[in-house]
Amino acid sequence: MNEQELRRLLTVSVEDVLPSQPAAAGWERARRTRRTRRAVGVVALAVVLVGGGTVAALRPPADPAPVGPTVTPTVDPSHAGPVQRPPAELTFPPDPLAKLGDPATVSLSERPVERALALFEPTDEENHSNGPVRVLGNDGVVRSLDVVTLAPTRDAGGNEAHALKPGVLSPDGRTAAFAQTKELVMVDLTTAAVRRIPLDGYLEQVVWAHDRVLVGGDDRTYAVDRITGAASPIDVSTWELIAPDPAAGREAPLIDMYGEGGSLKLRSRTARDGELRSEQPVNASALPSPYRVNEFYGRGWLHGERLARAAWITSSEINGAEGAAVLDARTGAVLHLLDLGRDRAKGCCVVMGWDNKGAVLLRLEPAALARWQPETGEITGIVRDLRGVFALAS
Secondary structure (H helix, E strand, C coil), X not given: CCXXXXXXXXXXXXXXXXXXXXXXXXXXXXXXXXXXXCCCCCCCCCCCCCCCCCCXXXXXXXXXXXCCCCCCCCCECCECCCEECCCCCCCCCCCHHHHHHCCCCEECCCCCCCCEEEEEEEECXXXXXXXXXXXXXXXXXXXXXXXXXXXXXECCCCCEECCCCCCCECCCCCEEEEEECCEEEEEECCCCEEEEEECCCCCCEEEEECCEEEEXXXXXXXXXXXXXXXXXXXXXXXXXXXXXXXXXXXXXXXXXXXXXXXXXXXXXXXXXXXXEEEEEECECCCCCCCCEEEEEEEEEEEECCEEEEEEEEECCCCEEEEEEEEEECCCCEEEEEEECCCCCCCCCCCEEEECCCCCEEEEECCEEEEEEECCXXXXXXXXXXXXXXXXXXX
């Protein structure tokens, strides 16, 4: 049996293996519902931070791209090329977010925050909750979220996921919004007050958009006023909506993405009602051959005119490698592509947002969280091996 036949046999053999991201099937299920996505089986609905080795066999079934020589480009300290790769080993400079791994020392009700940097929920090896949600304040103190008990989100088919997901924490770190079945739960982290807003349907995803919370599931999305709690339907999908830049104004357009391969598109919608304004194709012409973006997954995030999102890509080694991309949100041009290679778990490296200096925050084994500077290509670790799900304040 030659190497190619063995590879195909292994690809067939892993089709019945459970995904390494067990809560991630929700993204794929939503795509099947809209009949605009291929059935790939696992995408990050909740980010499962699993350290250690990954199984190379859990790559997406695809024929490998032609293999060429591996070239390590020389990185200009002030500017990197369009395709970048992480270093063999990450360094971990001191970072306030590193305290995410510390246990809680006080409850939120006893000591509310001035501003939260992040929320974290530890999980066990089966992706079940393994302790209360932690709230990391800007004072470096870790609190336990004791003022509300969250149920898993679920859809009409009974699929469940953690209520804590990327995007639930407001950009200013003062409020957390959790989708629940038939309601939105909002927690004022500065006072520990809880507000419940009744809504209809199975609600799963939350996106903060200026002074509103957009909350939705497979078939509906509501825009909820942060102050009054007033809710109204809006014609967008929270599964494909890009989290707006916190600095953008109230009337800044909403951006979403859809399609795969050559049909990938960015769409611009009105802020108030989600009416479609324009759409344009994603343009990867600046990438060297054979690099291209096959499909995006997880939440995307805007920072000024830049957009960052995790993706499956075609690289010089394989069709279906893990990656992350930075695009020009005005033109759809792919400006930077992070090639994360083939030996990683499917849906491993969800983008978690931007920092205030223009770096992309993403999950990157063996780190639970890493920082990528697209302009220079520098990648450093933030939080070491940590199992759980979390949300960051942008």
